[in-house]
Amino acid sequence: MSNKKPNLSFKQMWNLSFGFFGVQIAYALQSANISRIFATLGADPHTLSFFWVLPPLMGMIVQPIVGAMSDKTWCRLGRRKPYLYIGSIVAVIVMALLPNSGSFNLTVKAALGFGAVMLMLLDTSINMAMQPFKMMVGDMVNEEQKTRAYSIQSLLCNAGSLVGYLFPYLFTWIGIKNTAPEGMIPPSVTWSFYIGAIILILCVLYTGATVKEMNPEEYAKFHNIEEKKEGEKEEKTGIVKLLVKAPKAFWQIGLVQFFCWFAFLYMWNNTTGAIAENVWGTVDAKSAAFQSAGDWTGVLFAVQAIGSILWALVLPMFRSEKVGYSLSLVLGAAGFISTYFISNQYMLFVSFLLIGCAWAAMLAMPFAMLTNSLSGKSMGTYLGLFNCTICLPQIVAALVGGFLFKTFGGEMVALDNGAMVQSGQGVMLVIAGISLLIAALAVFGIKTKRQ
Numbered sequence: 001m002s003n004k005k006p007n008l009s010f011k012q013m014w015n016l017s018f019g020f021f022g023v024q025i026a027y028a029l030q031s032a033n034i035s036r037i038f039a040t041l042g043a044d045p046h047t048l049s050f051f052w053v054l055p056p057l058m059g060m061i062v063q064p065i066v067g068a069m070s071d072k073t074w075c076r077l078g079r080r081k082p083y084l085y086i087g088s089i090v091a092v093i094v095m096a097l098l099p100n101s102g103s104f105n106l107t108v109k110a111a112l113g114f115g116a117v118m119l120m121l122l123d124t125s126i127n128m129a130m131q132p133f134k135m136m137v138g139d140m141v142n143e144e145q146k147t148r149a150y151s152i153q154s155l156l157c158n159a160g161s162l163v164g165y166l167f168p169y170l171f172t173w174i175g176i177k178n179t180a181p182e183g184m185i186p187p188s189v190t191w192s193f194y195i196g197a198i199i200l201i202l203c204v205l206y207t208g209a210t211v212k213e214m215n216p217e218e219y220a221k222f223h224n225i226e227e228k229k230e231g232e233k234e235e236k237t238g239i240v241k242l243l244v245k246a247p248k249a250f251w252q253i254g255l256v257q258f259f260c261w262f263a264f265l266y267m268w269n270n271t272t273g274a275i276a277e278n279v280w281g282t283v284d285a286k287s288a289a290f291q292s293a294g295d296w297t298g299v300l301f302a303v304q305a306i307g308s309i310l311w312a313l314v315l316p317m318f319r320s321e322k323v324g325y326s327l328s329l330v331l332g333a334a335g336f337i338s339t340y341f342i343s344n345q346y347m348l349f350v351s352f353l354l355i356g357c358a359w360a361a362m363l364a365m366p367f368a369m370l371t372n373s374l375s376g377k378s379m380g381t382y383l384g385l386f387n388c389t390i391c392l393p394q395i396v397a398a399l400v401g402g403f404l405f406k407t408f409g410g411e412m413v414a415l416d417n418g419a420m421v422q423s424g425q426g427v428m429l430v431i432a433g434i435s436l437l438i439a440a441l442a443v444f445g446i447k448t449k450r451q
Contacts, residue, residue, distance in 0.1 A: 005142035005222045008149070015210040016140065017153040019084065020133045021160040022203030025196045026091055027126050028164025031268040032301045033189055034119060036294040039273070039285035040185055041101060041115055042108040053398040054120040056391035059127045063391070064239055066128055067384020070135065078213035080132035080139070080380070087128030088204040094122040095197035099190040102183045111183065129204065131383060138371050138379045140214060147316070147368060154312050154363045158305045163199075165301035167192035168294070178291050186291060242381055247373040250382070252446040253366050254389035259439035260329065260362050262393040263336065263432035267355070269401065271339075272297045273425035279345045296345055300352045307356020308363070315360060322443050325365045329440035332358020336433030340426045358436055369446065404431060 008016075070080050077085070101115035133153060141149040171188040172178040180186045214222065276282050276293035284290055311328065318324030335354030342348055366386075374382050408431070410424025 003221050005140065008141060008145060010152075012211075013141065013145070013149045013152050015207060016136055016149065017133055017156050017207070018210075019088075019204040019207035020130070020153055021156040022196075022200035023088070023091075023126060023129045023133070024157045024160030025164040025167075026095060026122075026200050027130070028161040028301065028305075029095075029167065029192055029196050030119075030122055030126065032165050032298045033168065033192070033294070035269050036272050036285075036291075036297070037099065037101070037185055037189065038112065038115060039290075040180075041111050041183060043112055050398060050402065053395055054116060054123075056123070056394035056398075058120050058124040059391040060388045060395070062124050063127060063131060063387035064381065064384040066131060067135070067380035067382070067387075068239065070132070071378060071380040074216050077208075078211075079219075080135045081208055081211070081213065084129055084132040084204060085208065087125045087130075087132075088201055090125035091122060091129055092197040092201050094118050094125060095193045095200075098122060099185045099193045102180075102185055108183065127387065129200075131380075131387065133207075134367060134383055135380045136211070136213065138374075138383065139219065146371065150364060150368060151312065151316075154360070155309065157363060158309045158312070158360075161305040161308075162302045164192075164196060165298040165305060167196065167298070169296070169298050172295055178295060179288055182286060188295070239381065239385065242378055243385065246382070246385075248447055249369055249373045250386065252442075253369055254386070256325075256329075256439050256442045256446065257362075257366060257389035258393040258396075259435045259442060260358070260393075261390050262397045263332075263435040263439070264359075264362075265394045265397040266401065266428045266432040266435075267336070269398075270405075270425045270428040271300065274339060274429055275300070275345070275348065277424070278339075278343050278426055279348070300348055303349050304352040304356040304359060307353035308360040309356075310353075311357040311360040312364060315364060321365065321369065322446065325361050326440040326443040328357045328361035328365075329436045329443065332356075332361075333433040333436035333440065336429045336436065339429045401428070404428065 066083050070083055073079050073082060075082060098115065098118040101111050101118060104111070104114070106114060137146065137149045137153060168178075168186075168188045171191050176188045176191055178186050178188045272290070272294045273283070273285075275296060276290045279296075280289040280293045282289040282293075315324050315328070318327075331354045335351040335356075335358070338351045338354070339348060342351060366389075370382075370386060371379075405425065405428060408424070408427045410427075
């Protein structure tokens with residue numbers, strides 16, 4: 001007989017995911033500013049995408065391990081919360097170091113190397129802090145309330161994105177300098193990371209203080225896990241065995257995820273360069289115009305977050321999950337492709353509102369479809385493995401990004417100092433749009449219980 005988990009109040013579900021707000025601020029700061037940081041440090045545009053290989057590679061290694069370990073962790077702090085704390089503490093330290101990569105009197109090569117290591121640690125720690133929130137919803141929320149709980153988490157996620165994306169622009173607006181000596185990161189960006197780190201740890205501590213995870217007996221009861229009899233050997237459920245037994249939806253949703261995250265890496269990697277050229281008319285990463293484009297990228301990503309929040313309210317109205325999911329990705333594709341033809345900074349709001357529709361679906365649909373296909377016994381491990389469908393496409397996109405840019409980009413342009421750089425980063429956003437169209441088609445191959 002199935003034991004239904006008790007209903008949670010709105011406040012309980014809010015507390016369960018509140019720390020996600022702070023974690024997402026950190027993630028937004030990373031995604032909106034990393035390419036800008038490395039370009040400012042002296043990275044060549046052809047190599048920018050390679051700086052995005054290490055973070056998802058570490059995610060593919062770390063996330064399944066964290067999921068598997070947390071499935072077997074029972075301690076005074078809880079089951080998932082210890083990993084939340086560890087990830088958050090590391091993220092705070094790295095957020096203080098990363099924007100100072102150019103401030104340690106290192107050579108350009110050494111500064112880029114230091115920044116790459118910090119980026120790897122930041123992405124790993126953010127993902128380590130992010131996953132426990134998804135796991136705790138799966139652990140503690142019953143089937144009837146799960147959609148609402150993930151909706152609250154999505155709202156907090158997008159609200160955190162909005163804040164993180166706007167920080168550099170707002171700090172510039174209040175008078176903090178947006179430029180710095182060659183090879184140095186502007187103070188507006190540095191202070192954004194500092195304040196983001198403070199908010200992150202405060203939000204995580206709030207969730208830690210207000211949420212009490214289930215004990216082993218409660219968890220077994222509400223997830224219908226039979227108690228092991230005396231002398232009975234526990235069945236080994238290694239990662240490979242779990243993958244073999246994974247429900248078909250795991251792989252089908254994963255295919256859609258591949259083309260979605262392939263697209264969004266190019267958004268994070270190329271938006272600043274694309275709008276700097278199309279709107280501000282510069283390809284010089286050291287110019288004030290380029291830094292203004294970097295601030296505007298944060299504004300556009302904030303617009304994307306607003307679009308995501310609004311579209312998240314529309315998604316439940318679709319009678320068919322697949323239609324809603326696929327249409328969202330098509331709208332996002334239109335947003336990406338339209339950026340190539342727009343030279344007005346305010347008209348780009350429309351493009352990024354459409355991109356927000358795809359982002360809303362990517363945050364909600366995959367987890368809603370997948371968790372209903374999973375048992376509670378290995379929930380954390382499967383969610384950790386599912387993170388590979390986010391990491392792997394980013395690795396592939398990063399590895400082929402330089403080739404695609406070199407092949408489909410524009411002409412070589414001479415800077416004032418005589419250096420030659422290639423124009424045409426906007427074409428990478430068109431490629432992102434094409435990738436989302438493929439994902440939209442792949443949605444209809446998903447077989448779920450709810451059609």
